[in-house]
Amino acid sequence: MLARNSAIIFLNKNIKCLLITFVLINPAFVKGQGIRTKTEVEVAEMKLRRLGQTEKKVDLLVDLGTYYLNLPGEIKADLAKAMSIQQQALNLAGKIEYPKGIAMSTVLKGNILRESGDKIGSTKIYEQAIAFAGKMDLKDQLAAAYAAMGNLFGNEGKDLEKKIGYNEKSLALYRQTGNKLEEGNSLKNLGDYYNIKGQPAYAIKLMDSSLAAYKAIGFKELQGVYNNMCITNIGLGNFSNALKYGLLAEKTADQLADTSLQRSSINNHLGLTYYYLRNDQKALDYWLVAKKIAERYKDPGYMQTIVANVATILVRMKKFEEGIAALKELIRKYPPTDTQMKLRIPYILFNTYYDIEQYAKAEPYFKELQKFHHDLPKDDPNQIYLYRSIIRKLIHDKQFVAADGYLQEHEKQSLQQKNLLALSQLHRLWFDVDSALNKPWSAVAHYKTYKRLTDSIWNNEKNKQISGLEIEYQTKKKDKDIALLSQKNQLQKVTIENEGRLRYIFIAGLLIAAMFVGLIYNRYRLKRRSNLILEQKQGEINAQNELLRKILNEKEWLLREIHHRVKNNLQIVISLLNTQSAYLDNEDALVAIRNSQNRMHAMSLIHQKLYQSDNLAEIDMKWYIKELVDYMIECFGTDKIQFTLETEVIKLDVAQAVPLGLILNEAISNVIKYAFPDDKKGKVHISFLFMGEECCELKIADTGIGLPAGFDPDHTESLGMSLMTGLTEQLNGEIKMWNDDGLVLDVIFKRHNELITESSALLINKN
Template structure:
């Protein structure tokens, strides 16, 4: 038999490679039952506002941080938001002394740093959590930290071994704490890792244990577990079970309306199962669906795997050029980052060019495969399909002696992994080599072994089981479609019945509309006549309003002019007093003149504000107090000695209350400046004017000076300033108090005039 005809076809050497790379599309279940969707986030936000400073609020904040961390797209803004929420959770946990909250917030910080690319920073945080959680025996948080450290490692070589070790530590801790939900998650993850490691039988035991835990606690989102069980059974060559679990994963995802990236993984594994079942049509449909979902999420790893699988299928369908083009475009658009994908692309291209008999184009890719074969450990799962490519090359070159060496190494690894399909294809290759070497009896023995292994994989019973699974699944889908069609039919009947009712209602509506139009026309004629009368009256009202506006404008001008002149007169008096003081040597007289000037300036400010403002009835007290305080500071030159603090609400008073209040403020500030800080003593004066309930206003002037003399009684005081403040307070119908407390505090309380407020309210309503 010619060697060319006995060479292995490319479609027969894909299986192990497709399986190895499909396991990278096995997503981890979301932790716990935290916030995962926008509606859940909005509901949690409402709940968060109602919570006080409690442990529940810390836990909810941490869930919010995880939600923003896990949002798709890996946007920097989302990570910044997640870190800000984490900081709030950490601060609150420390304040209320909540150790679990502190540990959880630290783990979240490490996860955010890891997502941002700072692996060193995240590892330092995780180590701090281990020390803290160990000290306080926080088992759940210890377990979570072990898993987080494992997530820093890759799924290859020693990293994979260490990752498994961290997850096994976490599993022990979750079992000790009785956390069944996280126990199920960790068992599932370990099953995934052992499957990647090349131990599918043990991985299946872990998946069964995970499924049992999930069912025991009533966990419904089992599509991820079924998805993993599907790919593990593919590795074991049990395609009936693989299809069973793959269809269960799809069914569960449909029931839960799962549209996440996990759906791409489910479709990829079903496509892989149908690929091995030689159902190219279904395999192509599932892989195209997986590709569409991965493109929507813009996930490079998923896209690499699915596009490579599609290329493999296109090559098997003899659409070589399409497959090669897809591979090269994928390599440019989504450059491979892991070893499996770096091996897979040259592997696919080498075998594609060999099928096309373009050996020169295949040569560079063969060199790449040989390099990987020499660099990777001999136990690495990738070596299986590297062996097959190398064997194919030596068979083509008629170098059968070297091919036999690789066949023996291939056999050893296939048996170690209990891979029946790989063994079957291996013996078929060996049959070709022995036939070429004219060794009929060994060739027949290898062919018998090939047939025996193939029959054990593809026996009639399994084929019937696979067909039954497909029929059951398709029947269920058709039943759902029939039920949906029945609902649509009922809805259509209701719509038709409603259309009939609407038709009669439309006719009745037209009749009523005609009557209504006739009535409107009659009313229009009556109203037109009424409008003529109203227009005449409106013209009279408008002319009177115009006259009133002119009168009002004149009165406003006159009132503004009065305020202006009062202000000017007060300024003249201030100037006259200033001139008079130049001829006086008596200090008491000078002080009296200065006090009078300050009082007149306090009144002058009010009139100045009134004539400059559009509102002639009220004074903005916040502005007034600020202006008066600044004037007093400047007047006495106390900027360096005394510091003033102002705290005023937005309050407006009429002139009758603003003037006495301004004079009281003037007297209080003057007294504080003159008497509170004798000698070189420095201090602070705080002025507060607050609006309280029921129109109550309170003016407070306090200082940290020497205070009132011992035994001072304001009622017995003969001071002009004190008498003036008392009289002005009576004018406000208010109450004045003063006491020593780290200095002197003077407080005036009164009720604001409400006439203007009532008028404004009436206008608004």
């Protein structure tokens, strides 16, 4: 358990390394595709010689300067070259009065100064860029300047808060300008920062939004976001998703032939995921590959992190001396420079010496950890691991009362971070403490909580990961197995037939030799062989039945997945329509889009319920009608209409549930929009009840203005009315409507399935 803890503290440190990779190594995440190879540099230099004093030349100079800035390492010659090109861009932009070029080249100058270590100088330049871009209303360039200013601050304490503040300003501006690429970059960076801050759940939301922004413009270099999603899910204890995103990052990097330092981070996170999934050899293999890449780039930050991980896995593999030696070599070659790595090394050494019961050697490292515990803020995410070390020491020293106090603090922080893994380990330690303090009932409660959390993290997540990631190749494998089984069955049939022929020839010979004795013997042999054949066939039948059962389970899983995908696709279409509506100012078009969104949501609810339910054939309309009405109320934001529902437990298949849901959607939309003009208050009663002989009745009655005089539903050009009529025909039902202190809409149809379910009426008031 304690060896596992050593790796957990790695998370925040690793994110720092990750940010360096994206901001400095991969310019595509900063300014679009840009110039990225030597060939592109040569082409750019040729274009510069041909271009006159134009805005395009300024843009190209900025891209070229960014290329030299982002070359690996901090080589002075590269920075000098970048600064020379920046000065050309700034001079030309000023000469031709190109405000955007002035702002871009000013930000580039600040980036160069920051990379060269001149924080004061870069701060002044960024302030100039912010003032100029704000004055000229250059929102994209102002956003870039805010993001660049944020990069001046570290990833701890108040610095991290300032960094987040600047990036949130940047994100707001990119959203105003509709710059999806930079919106994606900002969301990704904010996801990193909030994960460092100890808010992984919110970080996941930001990264999901980042992926959506990137995919909206067809941006393919998503390995960085997938990598960040992997590490954030590790922090949440969701190792199934961590493995999924880690493998996606690796696959995407392979497809794009990415050989940057980012590959070290991807391998590092996959190693960490396999570490938590208890696959020590795979974890070690990935970390060794990550170490080679970091060595090639001579990056001390990555080397510190990865070597510490390698030492951790060696300790868990009972190679204690090798692990300790690796850490001491790390201290000698790559002395830690930041707080987290300075804390992590004594943390691992303390727990390792405790694992091998060399308590005297562990003591100096414990004192270092105590100092960190007192110096760090109480809400620092790393306190959770310092608490664990202190608790372990107190338990060893039999100071159980003191340990109980630290356990309470440990629990508060674990709950704040939503760290299920830390919580499970905490309750296991609490069990030991309460047992020693003679609190048997409390000890049992903590042990039960420990088992529940452990089962939730390990068994459930691991099973999901296995079924989700292996399904792709298991299908092909099973097809081959089925073909091989068919061949074996065919061969077995031929063999059985040949054996039968030989047997009958042998029996015929025996009959000639001794008629009477041979006949008796033959009967005995036939009976014995028949039983054997029956047993063999029964075995084959059992095997086939087992195979069919497995195939049926797989088909059910695939059907559930199809409903899930259909629901997701409908949600995507809803989101696309929502995005499209932002670019329209035609009210009729906006109304049409909103109506389409509502209809799609009505269908999406059905597929959502089906894939979440054990019954993939039918949907409970009592639940569905309530959910759809709640959605429509929320969508239209009406509070002057009171809805009441009276529904029975009636289950319909998809073929009937979808048209009925769309009819209900159209009817409620019409009531809200037309039945109560001028914000008039009113009531709507919706009922869905059995009428006997499997007939169902949907009735919607309102207290509104009703149908206009002379209205003929059979001769109307209303799309909604046509839809309801057509959908009722699809149900093989009958639709009627009449005025009765308002409008009454009545749809009667016969349910398809023959199952009779118990029903009970329920009256629900919605205000």
